[in-house]
Amino acid sequence: MSVRTLFSRTVVWIVMVLSVVPQIAAHAETTLRVGITSFSTSRGNPFNTTSGLPPLYTYAAFFEGLTRVNNDAETVPMLAERWEPESETTWLFYLRPGAQFSNGEPVDAAAVAATYAIMETDLGKTYPVTRELAGIIAVDVVDEATVRVATSAPDILLPHKIAALKIVPPRYWADVGADGFAAAPIGSGPYMITESTPSRMKLVRSPTAWRQPIIDNLEYTAAAEPVARVQGLLSGQLHIAVQLGPDEIPLVEAAGHKMLLGVDPSMQVLAFITVKDSPLQDVRVRRALNYAVNRDAIALGLLGGYANMATQTTPRFAFGWNPDIEPWPYDPERARQLLEEAGYPEGFSFSAEILLGSASYSPQVYQQVAVDLSRIGVTLSLRQIPASQYARGVYQGDWAGEAIGIDYGVNPSLDALTPMVRHSCLWINPWFCDPSVPPLIAKAEAAFDLDERRRLTQEVMAHQLSLAPAILLYETTRFDAVSSQVQGYEIAVGHIGYDKISFVD
Numbered sequence: 314m315s316v317r318t319l320f321s322r323t324v325v326w327i328v329m330v331l332s333v334v335p336q337i338a339a340h341a342e343t344t345l346r347v348g349i350t351s352f353s354t355s356r357g358n359p360f361n362t363t364s365g366l367p368p369l370y371t372y373a374a375f376f377e378g379l380t381r382v383n384n385d386a387e388t389v390p391m392l393a394e395r396w397e398p399e400s401e402t403t404w405l406f407y408l409r410p411g412a413q414f415s416n417g418e419p420v421d422a423a424a425v426a427a428t429y430a431i432m433e434t435d436l437g438k439t440y441p442v443t444r445e446l447a448g449i450i451a452v453d454v455v456d457e458a459t460v461r462v463a464t465s466a467p468d469i470l471l472p473h474k475i476a477a478l479k480i481v482p483p484r485y486w487a488d489v490g491a492d493g494f495a496a497a498p499i500g501s502g503p504y505m506i507t508e509s510t511p512s513r514m515k516l517v518r519s520p521t522a523w524r525q526p527i528i529d530n531l532e533y534t535a536a537a538e539p540v541a542r543v544q545g546l547l548s549g550q551l552h553i554a555v556q557l558g559p560d561e562i563p564l565v566e567a568a569g570h571k572m573l574l575g576v577d578p579s580m581q582v583l584a585f586i587t588v589k590d591s592p593l594q595d596v597r598v599r600r601a602l603n604y605a606v607n608r609d610a611i612a613l614g615l616l617g618g619y620a621n622m623a624t625q626t627t628p629r630f631a632f633g634w635n636p637d638i639e640p641w642p643y644d645p646e647r648a649r650q651l652l653e654e655a656g657y658p659e660g661f662s663f664s665a666e667i668l669l670g671s672a673s674y675s676p677q678v679y680q681q682v683a684v685d686l687s688r689i690g691v692t693l694s695l696r697q698i699p700a701s702q703y704a705r706g707v708y709q710g711d712w713a714g715e716a717i718g719i720d721y722g723v724n725p726s727l728d729a730l731t732p733m734v735r736h737s738c739l740w741i742n743p744w745f746c747d748p749s750v751p752p753l754i755a756k757a758e759a760a761f762d763l764d765e766r767r768r769l770t771q772e773v774m775a776h777q778l779s780l781a782p783a784i785l786l787y788e789t790t791r792f793d794a795v796s797s798q799v800q801g802y803e804i805a806v807g808h809i810g811y812d813k814i815s816f817v818d
Contacts, residue, residue: 352371353368423483448466511535518530527814534550577789592661592663620787634729666712720789
């Protein structure tokens with residue numbers, strides 16, 4: 314019996330059993346309950362993790378930046394109401410008047426400058442967000458409501474990039490330190506945390522928030538297995554179950570709920586670890602493995618036609634996506650030829666680590682990749698690892714295999730160059746490092762004209778693709794199930810508008 318068949322039968326049984334469970338009356342609800350895969354391994358430190366999943370779902374409730382970027386790659390005001398370039402290397406950001414953190418500290422220019430100062434400490438220099446903000450050299454107070462951001466080189470997308478910097482209350486950070494803040498974080502978002510355990514987080518309305526939520530309370534429950542999140546939704550224990558897959562659509566809709574589909578700011582790959590001695594150090598081998606994967610079959614068979622297959626190392630809605638790049642063709646014969654040229658006519662074996670608790674369809678995709686590779690004599694062994702171990706690999710280079718199931722995430726800037734920091738020699742512990750890439754990135758980032766910046770970024774995408782750093786798979790689609798009791802939930806790129814969500818009257 315296949316994994317998919319077993320899962321489907323299990324969920325059908327759940328529907329039958331839970332059909333007799335009474336639903337909680339909508340008018341009695343004061344708490345929005347959300348089922349997520351896991352909590353961030355960095356807990357509540359917004360600087361010690363990238364802005365993708367899983368922290369996207371939780372951080373949006375209590376942290377805010379100066380800006381955010383919407384689904385059309387446009388910059389949206391948040392704690393900054395507006396901004397303008399003062400010169401090619403300095404920008405002025407004008408803050409929202411009266412904004413406060415949930416502990417009452419003001420969100421003023423001093424708070425923004427103090428937040429950036431954390432990035433300049435010895436500890437702050439190790440944070441992933443600090444690397445994402447590379448190029449910013451100073452954040453200075455102009456007056457109480459204005460900050461000046463200086464960059465080492467022209468950066469026309471600075472308002473996009475600075476969305477990664479979540480502003481924190483400086484006095485509280487100074488009092489409790491990084492570890493204390495991570496254990497009990499405070500921000501300026503619509504909710505504030507009252508209780509946090511490894512599996513559950515409870516929040517209440519922040520009385521000081523400028524974006525006041527409609528629902529008084531918010532609660533997160535971590536459940537790594539998708540079947541548990543589906544069960545929670547169908548039983549009425551959850552109002553929202555995130556990171557599901559196409560297989561769950563009929564079950565969710567049959568129960569009277571909604572499955573919302575949306576683009577995610579990333580595309581999924583099987584990335585090659587080329588800093589280790591293995592056949593994957595040969596670009597001919599890496600290209601061969603790409604030719605061997607039948608992406609159309611994955612898109613239609615496993616993803617139900619809901620996801621776009623990747624053509625390059627960025628999703629198509631990102632700034633700098635190259636429309637001239639054609640999809641990698643399925644050509645097993647060409648794959649075999651390249652393997653023979655590289656000296657592996659009989660194939661070889663390698664292993665990959667993938668994240669446990671990712672989207673429900675993700676492991677099936679990697680299993681199909683392994684099947685496709687077996688047809689050209691290559692054996693791929695897959696091992697799922699927990700988020701804590703996965704984070705050690707990303708940040709410390711502690712990988713046991715020769716490949717990684719990972720994404721090229723463009724959140725929150727929607728700049729195609731954002732993930733290139735991680736997926737190049739620029740990363741602190743790189744797994745793929747080709748010295749020809751960083752100079753091209755630097756040249757693109759220095760262009761202070763949007764059209765030129767886009768053109769040069771598209772050149773980076775084409776060059777990166779020629780190096781075949783990974784088996785390109787699919788542009789990530791989010792499948793979030795929402796109870797019929799809930800309205801106002803939208804899947805936005807890099808943002809959850811918790812202040813817009815309400816219960817149906």
